Amino acid sequence: MIEDLDASMRIRGIDGIVGYGESTLADPDLTYVVGGTLARGGFYFKKCGNRPLLVVSNLDYGSAKRLGKVKSVQTLTQWRYEMIQKKHPEGYDAAARLVATILRHEGVRGKVVLFGRNDLAKALRFVHSLNRLGVQTVGERSPTLVETARDTKQADELQHLREVAARTGRVVEYVAQSLRNAKEKRGHLQLRHQRATIGLVKSIIASKLAGEGLLAPEGTIFAIGPSGADPHNAGIPTAEIKKGKLIVFDIFPQAESGYWSDLTRTFLLGRADSKARKMYEAVENAQADALDYLRAGVTGESSMHRACDVIEGAGFPTVRRIYSGRATNIASGFIHSLGHGVGLTIGESPYLSFNGRPALKAGEVVTVEPGVYLPGYGGVRIEDTVLIKSKGIESLTHVEKELELT
Amino acid sequence: MIEDLDASMRIRGIDGIVGYGESTLADPDLTYVVGGTLARGGFYFKKCGNRPLLVVSNLDYGSAKRLGKVKSVQTLTQWRYEMIQKKHPEGYDAAARLVATILRHEGVRGKVVLFGRNDLAKALRFVHSLNRLGVQTVGERSPTLVETARDTKQADELQHLREVAARTGRVVEYVAQSLRNAKEKRGHLQLRHQRATIGLVKSIIASKLAGEGLLAPEGTIFAIGPSGADPHNAGIPTAEIKKGKLIVFDIFPQAESGYWSDLTRTFLLGRADSKARKMYEAVENAQADALDYLRAGVTGESSMHRACDVIEGAGFPTVRRIYSGRATNIASGFIHSLGHGVGLTIGESPYLSFNGRPALKAGEVVTVEPGVYLPGYGGVRIEDTVLIKSKGIESLTHVEKELELT
Numbered sequence: 001m002i003e004d005l006d007a008s009m010r011i012r013g014i015d016g017i018v019g020y021g022e023s024t025l026a027d028p029d030l031t032y033v034v035g036g037t038l039a040r041g042g043f044y045f046k047k048c049g050n051r052p053l054l055v056v057s058n059l060d061y062g063s064a065k066r067l068g069k070v071k072s073v074q075t076l077t078q079w080r081y082e083m084i085q086k087k088h089p090e091g092y093d094a095a096a097r098l099v100a101t102i103l104r105h106e107g108v109r110g111k112v113v114l115f116g117r118n119d120l121a122k123a124l125r126f127v128h129s130l131n132r133l134g135v136q137t138v139g140e141r142s143p144t145l146v147e148t149a150r151d152t153k154q155a156d157e158l159q160h161l162r163e164v165a166a167r168t169g170r171v172v173e174y175v176a177q178s179l180r181n182a183k184e185k186r187g188h189l190q191l192r193h194q195r196a197t198i199g200l201v202k203s204i205i206a207s208k209l210a211g212e213g214l215l216a217p218e219g220t221i222f223a224i225g226p227s228g229a230d231p232h233n234a235g236i237p238t239a240e241i242k243k244g245k246l247i248v249f250d251i252f253p254q255a256e257s258g259y260w261s262d263l264t265r266t267f268l269l270g271r272a273d274s275k276a277r278k279m280y281e282a283v284e285n286a287q288a289d290a291l292d293y294l295r296a297g298v299t300g301e302s303s304m305h306r307a308c309d310v311i312e313g314a315g316f317p318t319v320r321r322i323y324s325g326r327a328t329n330i331a332s333g334f335i336h337s338l339g340h341g342v343g344l345t346i347g348e349s350p351y352l353s354f355n356g357r358p359a360l361k362a363g364e365v366v367t368v369e370p371g372v373y374l375p376g377y378g379g380v381r382i383e384d385t386v387l388i389k390s391k392g393i394e395s396l397t398h399v400e401k402e403l404e405l406t
Numbered sequence: 407m408i409e410d411l412d413a414s415m416r417i418r419g420i421d422g423i424v425g426y427g428e429s430t431l432a433d434p435d436l437t438y439v440v441g442g443t444l445a446r447g448g449f450y451f452k453k454c455g456n457r458p459l460l461v462v463s464n465l466d467y468g469s470a471k472r473l474g475k476v477k478s479v480q481t482l483t484q485w486r487y488e489m490i491q492k493k494h495p496e497g498y499d500a501a502a503r504l505v506a507t508i509l510r511h512e513g514v515r516g517k518v519v520l521f522g523r524n525d526l527a528k529a530l531r532f533v534h535s536l537n538r539l540g541v542q543t544v545g546e547r548s549p550t551l552v553e554t555a556r557d558t559k560q561a562d563e564l565q566h567l568r569e570v571a572a573r574t575g576r577v578v579e580y581v582a583q584s585l586r587n588a589k590e591k592r593g594h595l596q597l598r599h600q601r602a603t604i605g606l607v608k609s610i611i612a613s614k615l616a617g618e619g620l621l622a623p624e625g626t627i628f629a630i631g632p633s634g635a636d637p638h639n640a641g642i643p644t645a646e647i648k649k650g651k652l653i654v655f656d657i658f659p660q661a662e663s664g665y666w667s668d669l670t671r672t673f674l675l676g677r678a679d680s681k682a683r684k685m686y687e688a689v690e691n692a693q694a695d696a697l698d699y700l701r702a703g704v705t706g707e708s709s710m711h712r713a714c715d716v717i718e719g720a721g722f723p724t725v726r727r728i729y730s731g732r733a734t735n736i737a738s739g740f741i742h743s744l745g746h747g748v749g750l751t752i753g754e755s756p757y758l759s760f761n762g763r764p765a766l767k768a769g770e771v772v773t774v775e776p777g778v779y780l781p782g783y784g785g786v787r788i789e790d791t792v793l794i795k796s797k798g799i800e801s802l803t804h805v806e807k808e809l810e811l812t
Contacts, residue, residue, distance in 0.1 A: 025432065039624075092545075113527050120524055121519050123529070124533065124543060125546055139527065144525070207617060209616060210612030210615065
C-alpha cells in the first residue's frame with residue numbers, strides 16, 4: 001500500500017522519490033501514485049517522511065485535485081516552468097532544473113529514486129542534467145519501491161478491481177449465452193444469422209467489451225480445438241465453432257480506472273467426450289484445491305506444487321518435470337504457472353510459480369489459473385481473479401464454471 | 407525512414423543503438439524498429455553502418471520473423487540468457503551482461519544510445535551495470551535518432567495509416583448516419599428507442615470502433631453546445647443531443663498495427679444559425695487554404711500563420727495574439743495549433759504551429775485541424791489526417807464535411 005512507501009524508503013536509504021511522465025497512459029507506477037489518469041502526466045515528489053507533492057500542467061490541475069490521492073497539487077506555472085524553459089530550451093535541461101529546484105525546496109538531500117515509464121534516450125539526458133545539478137540519483141532492483149507499494153491493494157483499489165472483474169464477468173456470460181443460442185443450419189452453427197466463426201465471436205466480444213467500457217489492448221483469446229492447446233494462440237478468425245470441441249476463452253481487459261481483470265473459462269457446445277471431461281476435471285480440481293489453500297502466509301511456490309500434485313494425480317504431466325531437472329521441455333499437461341498478480345498491470349508480483357518464494361500477503365490480488373493441454377486435441381484452463389485475505393481468499397470473479405454449454 | 411538511422415548516427419557520433427522493453431505495447435520506438443507487436447518485447451541492436459539484430463524470447467521468435475522488419479532474429483536462449491540469469495540473479499545485472507556481450511560481438515566500441523519506454527527506477531540500475539561493463543551510454547535530445555527516423559513514413563507504414571484512417575472514417579460516417587435517423591418523440595430526440603444522450607452516442611461509437619478492430623485508449627470527444635467550446639471537454643454523458651446545437655466529434659483511434667488516425671467533424675441536427683454558419687465557414691476556409699498550401703518545403707510555422715490570417719480575416723481572434731505578445735491568454739477564436747504529426751503516436755513531430763521551424767518533408771503525416779470556439783456557445787473544428795508530398799498533400803481521410811446533418 002502507498003502508506004508503506006516511507007518505511008520502504010527508510011529501509012533502502014532513499015531520501016526522495018520523483019515520478020514523471022508526459023501521460024499516465026500505460027504507466028502503472030505514475031497512475032498509482034497520482035491515483036488515476038492525467039492526460040498530460042506530471043511530476044510527483046515525495047521526501048521520506050513527508051506528504052507528496054504533485055506538479056501538473058494548468059490544464060490538468062482540476063483533474064489532479066479530483067483524483068484526490070495527492071492533497072498538495074501545484075501547477076508548472078506556479079514553479080515558473082515556462083520561464084525556465086525559455087532560459088534553458090535544450091532538451092530536458094528545463095525539466096532537470098525544475099525537478100532539482102523542487103527537490104531542494106522539499107528538503108531532499110540524499111539519494112533519489114526516479115520512476116515512471118519514459119523513453120530512455122531522453123531520460124538519460126535528463127538524469128545526466130539532474131546529476132550535474134547535484135541530485136544524487138540511484139537505480140533500483142525489482143521489486144522497486146513503488147512496485148512494492150502496489151503489491152497489496154487498498155480499499156479504493158479493491159473497489160476498482162471488483163468493478164472491472166464484474167464487468168469482465170458480464171462479457172463472458174453474454175458470450176456464453178450467445179453461444180447457447182447458436183442454431184445449426186446445413187451442418188454449420190450460426191450466430192446472428194452468420195456462420196459462427198471465431199472472428200464473429202471476437203466481434204461480439206469486442207462490442208460487449210465496449211458496452212462495458214472496457215479495453216482489451218492485449219487482445220482476447222478465444223481458441224477452439226487444437227489451437228487451444230497452445231496457451232499463446234489467440235484463436236484463428238476463420239475457424240468455425242463446432243460441437244464437441246473445447247473452447248478456451250481467456251479475457252483480460254482494463255477499465256478506465258487503469259485496473260485490469262483476468263478471467264478464463266473453457267467450454268464446448270454439445271457433449272464433451274471422455275478426454276475433455278478428464279482434462280476438465282483435473283483442472284477444476286486443481287483450481288478448487290488452490291482456492292481452498294491460498295491465504296496470507298502461504299507461498300506461491302507451495303501453491304504451485306499442490307496444483308502439480310493434483311494434476312499429476314489425474315495422470316497428466318506438469319512443468320515440475322523441468323523444475324526438478326527431469327525434462328528440458330514440456331508440451332502437454334500443465335505447462336505454465338498457477339497464477340500472477342493483477343492490478344494496474346495484467347502481470348505483476350506476486351507469482352504463483354516455482355519462483356514465488358515470499359509468503360503471500362493479505363491485500364494481494366492474483367489469478368488462479370491451472371490448465372491442461374493436449375497438442376493436436378485442445379486445452380482446458382479455468383481462471384479466476386482473487387483477493388488474498390488473512391484466512392483465505394475472496395473471489396472477485398463470479399462466473400459459472402461449466403464444461404458443457406446447454 | 408529507418409534507412410536514415412545510419413546517416414543520423416554518423417552525424418551524432420553514435421556507434422551503436424540498443425532498444426529494449428518487456429513488450430512493444432505503448433512503446434512507439436520499439437514497435438517501430440521491430441516492425442510491429444511482440445508480446446514479450448526484446449532487445450534490438452544496431453551498429454552504425456551494419457544491419458540490425460533482434461534478440462527475443464523463444465515464444466516470440468516466430469512472430470519476430472513474420473514481422474520481417476529485422477532480418478537477423480535470434481533467441482535469448484541462443485545467447486545463453488537463462489545461464490547468465492542463473493549466474494547473475496540480481497535485478498538487471500543479467501540483462502546488462504547480455505547486452506554488453508552482444509554489443510561486443512557486434513563490434514560496437516563507441517557511444518551507445520539506449521531507447522524504449524522503460525521504468526526509470528530499474529532502467530537506471532541497468533544503465534549503471536552497463537557502464538561498469540564498459541558500455542559508454544549517452545542520452546539524447548528530442549528529436550532522438552529513432553524519433554527522427556519515424557518522422558517520414560515508408561510504404562508499409564503508409565499502408566497502415568491509410569487503413570486506420572479508412573476504418574476511422576467508417577466509424578464517423580456510421581455515427582453521422584445514426585444521428586440522421588434520430589426521431590423526435592415528446593420533445594426529445596431518440597436513437598435506438600432511447601433518449602439521444604452523449605452517453606448513448608459514445609456507446610454506439612465504442613461498438614463501432616470495436617467492430618472496426620480499433621481501440622481508443624485516449625477516449626473520444628463528442629461534445630455538444632458550450633462543452634464543444636473547450637477543446638479538452640470530451641462531452642458530458644448525460645447531456646442530450648438537441649437540434650441546432652454544434653457537435654464537435656473528434657476521434658483518434660489506434661489499430662492493432664500500432665498506427666493511429668485523427669479525425670474531427672463538426673455538425674448539428676436541423677438548421678444552423680448564422681453564428682454557427684459563420685464559424686463553420688471560417689474553419690472550412692482555413693482548412694481548405696492549408697490543404698492547398700501544405701507540401702514538402704514549407705514550414706509548419708508558415709502554415710500556422712496562414713490559418714491565422716484566414717480566421718482573423720473572418721473576424722475571429724487567434725492564438726497569434728499570444729505569440730506576438732499582444733495577449734497572455736485567449737479563450738475564444740482559434741486557440742490551438744493547426745496540426746501535429748501522426749504515426750505510432752497520436753501526437754509527434756512535425757508540428758504545424760508557431761514552433762514548427764523545420765521545413766516539412768515528403769512522407770510526413772500530419773493532422774490539419776483549425777478550429778474556432780465561442781465560450782458559452784460552442785466550437786467548430788474540422789480535422790483530416792494527410793500525407794505531405796513533394797507537390798502537395800494526399801488526404802488519408804475521406805469523410806464528407808457538412809455542417810447540417812439532414
